[in-house]
Amino acid sequence: MSAPLTINVLELTRRAGTLKDIAVSLPVADFAFGDDRIVATRDIDVELHIESVQGGLVVQGEVACSTNMLCRRCLREISANIEVAVDEIYQRVPDNPDAYVLEGEQLDLLPMVRETMLLGLPDAPLCKPDCPGLCPQCGADMQSDPCQCQAQRTDERWSVLDQLRGQLGD
Template sequence: MREHRLQVAAPEQLGEGLVAVREGSELDVDVRIESVHEGVLVTADVFATAEGECGRCLIDIALPVEVEFQELFAYHSGEPFEFEVQDDHVDLEPLIRDAVVLALPFQPVCRPDCPGLDPETGLRLADHPELVTPEHSDPRWAALTEFQASEDEGADEASDTDLQKD
């Protein structure tokens, strides 16, 4: 068993959405490599920083990315395996790339309660709280504002039937 702590540069951009780990960004990899009967078991923790923009207010953000994975690299045995030991080496790049990309948020935000942009002026609502309205009315739902819900009369009948059963 061997343990290594590596700092490597991302060989290419990892991710394509609003945030990505940029090419050349530093990846910290803590890896544990163990010899097992079937092959080489690799356990790794990867730490990186994804850069991009908030999905609500479009400001630049940097998000920490932490992923872990464990994979068995099998010795060549004639049976097909997804990952195999090649010339006494294992290639971790595809595993790291897949783990980091899958850990990136689909809709990243600068903070969980980011109010976004004002739909009329395009200004950031976090910078201009006077533009925040307590109730956003979408004109597509305007007809439903006149809808009045009826009283639920079935609840009393159900309770009467329950009393009769007891």
């Protein structure tokens, strides 16, 4: 198969309710993501369920890739498999602002899959939800190498409060 994400629209839209499933793994290079968060040596898994409806197609499913990103807070490398839901419609005469235009006899779903995957990548990945990050003062990785800066800052805050309390108390 040279273009596994290209479907025959005429065949599918002849009758509303016609179904087609696609399940393929494709090389990352096919998508030309231009995004180094996506691991280039692992295939992109695409699972699509296509249903023809009046005036168009509904495409649902999932697309998955392997990613290598840096934690936004501590800069640790994170390797994760990211799965993104696909839920799109194609319409001959779009009346839905989110619909893709359906034209011609053949439809290449690749651009939509590409866009969905890119939009699904986290902009601010974290190595874990409560990653404490790097110390803003000394740069220590607070997850593995807790420093004393935080404790000092807390002490300073308390001493300010103590002063205030002292002033108010008089």
